[in-house]
Amino acid sequence: MTPLMTSQDLQASVDARLPLVEAALREHVTGTPHELPNAGSEYRRMWQRIGEQFVGGKNLRPALTLAAYFGLSGEDTEAVVPVAAAMEMMHTAMLVHDDILDHDEVRRGRPNIAGARRAELAQERLPRDRTDDHVLTAALLSGDLALSSAYDLIARSALPAHHRLACLNLLTRGIRATIAGELLDMSGDLTPIGEADALNVAELKTATYSCVVPLLAGATIAGADPTMIGHLERIGTSLGLSFQLVDDDLGVFGDPDVTGKSNLSDLRAGKRTELMRQAYAAATPAQLGVLDRHVGDADLDDDGAAAVREILEESGARGRTLAIARRHARQASRIARERVPAPLSGYLLDLVDWLDGRAS
Template sequence: MAHVLSVDTLHGFVAERLPAVRAALDAHVARAMTEIPEAGDDYRDLWATLGAQFDGGKNVRPSLALAAYAGLGGDEPEAIVPVAAAMQMLHTSMLIHDDILDHDEVRRGRPNVAGTRRAALAGSRLSPAQVEDHVMTAALLAGDLALSSSYDLISRAPLPAHHRIACLDLVTRAIRSTIAGELLDMYSGLTHPGDADPMVVCELKTAVYSFTAPMLAGAQLAGGDPTMVGHLEKIGTSLGISFQLVDDDLGVFGDPEVTGKSHLSDIREGKRTELMRLGYHRGSAAARDILDGALGNSELDEQGAARVREVLIGSGARGQALGVARRHARQARRIALERIPAPLSGYLVELIDALEERTA
């Protein structure tokens, strides 16, 4: 491949290779479904359900890996495709496990693994408790299959050993960071919402696996130097924090028809987001009482959620949280423009702008 000369050409490179990434994912699932013949239909069905989870996403992670690779001079597309597929597989595993923790059975407006399994068991002779066991087992194991597959895709990639090891190390780092962030997120439920530290959660739970790891994988395969890797890491951190803050806003204020997720679940789950932390710090005593009555209330209805939204807007908490998101986006944008060569810098700035203004 000739060296990429423009942002449009880089977009073209990414768009042309994303079908190959999807093909690599589908081929992996197809091979895995038949590699243990004695496993039976349930095993194959679980793989099929996992494969269906690839539909409907934005492909941010594989796109970043592809763009970083080509934008830094990589010229062997067949080398980056399986690694980009691994980044999407890793993302899929994180979504499945995150939905288990959040008790969600819908993703992108469609049943996720748990929701699919529950629908399959409708009308069965199982007790409600047995149905719950089946649903959670399917989701947990599907997430595990996806997690192991992210390693498998890289280990089988046509890469020099040192590149494979470096990319596997990135996956390991991403998994460990995400688990650390998930633990902080889940265990923050034991902490008063005003005393939580959601910014650390944003960095660990979202930034590393969603933005830093894919860009560093592409840079690794393209031969990026340590200084460039450092700049990309800073961009990934700031972009990840901005992304998560906007995501938290959409979890409360987004349109479910657009986001594909309930705008009640985050409040019902009692998520300790920066949005909620600021609501407690900026709100009046009466406002805090409203938040206390709603946060973690599994029976919260639309009327109760509307009162929470009024508090978050009226106190200025929403405006401040989105301001923090914009500040981190500006930081990522500045580094991209000042430290990253064209056309990758332009590609990243366009992505930063799009993610900052997204509605889903």
């Protein structure tokens, strides 16, 4: 790794190793079931369904781990790949459990684990409540299985013991922060939308495990000092907040054919996002009536959603929320530019530009 390496070189290095991460994940989900040969066919199918969740993802988390490692002069591909794979496995677990909480059965434009299990059970002609129990069981246990696998990938890696322990601790931090964020998110419907602490939820639920933990894992095993770890933590938090705010916007205004997710489910669930908090804070009494009628309506149709979107635009809620996302993106850029050495600084600046493009 030479000082003359550019951000484009680092991007190419990351891109070249992402297939190795995918291969590590595939090997794990195909090989691990054989450790319990008497566990049954459903156990093996569960692993197969987990493997199917890797298709179509952005690979943001393993890419951040690889970028931080190689961007800070790491050189051992064999050591970092299992850690990057663990970041994606943790993400898979979080998605599976999040879909349970949101009652979603579609992910990335196709049936998720719950949806696939429901399709398998269709020919059994079970009562609806029994089918629902089987679907919930499959999804819940699959998420647990993926979560244990994230630890397993790191525990079996070729890292020195102190680096393995550091990465396992980071994994635990990410999981605990996400659970805290999910609890705040799920209990949010007990308070008015206008009083929701959506940014805190976004930091706990998304930013920590999606950006902070992957960056710190890569940097730690590359030997980064505490000062650099601190800079990357701040960058990761701002990146994650920007990412989540834009993701919330796409959840309402995005094209499902492009995003792979419904643009009705967040509205039907009445999610306490910063976008909705801003809308309730600025809406007129007449607009509040429309929001109260449609937001959280499980049977919301396209016309109702269009009425909500119009208010989000007219009240300025959408513009203000995207402005907050851009502010966090600029903060991440400033720290990267001033405190992080090349080529990692350039890679992070390019990533901020990509995130900003998602909101365009």
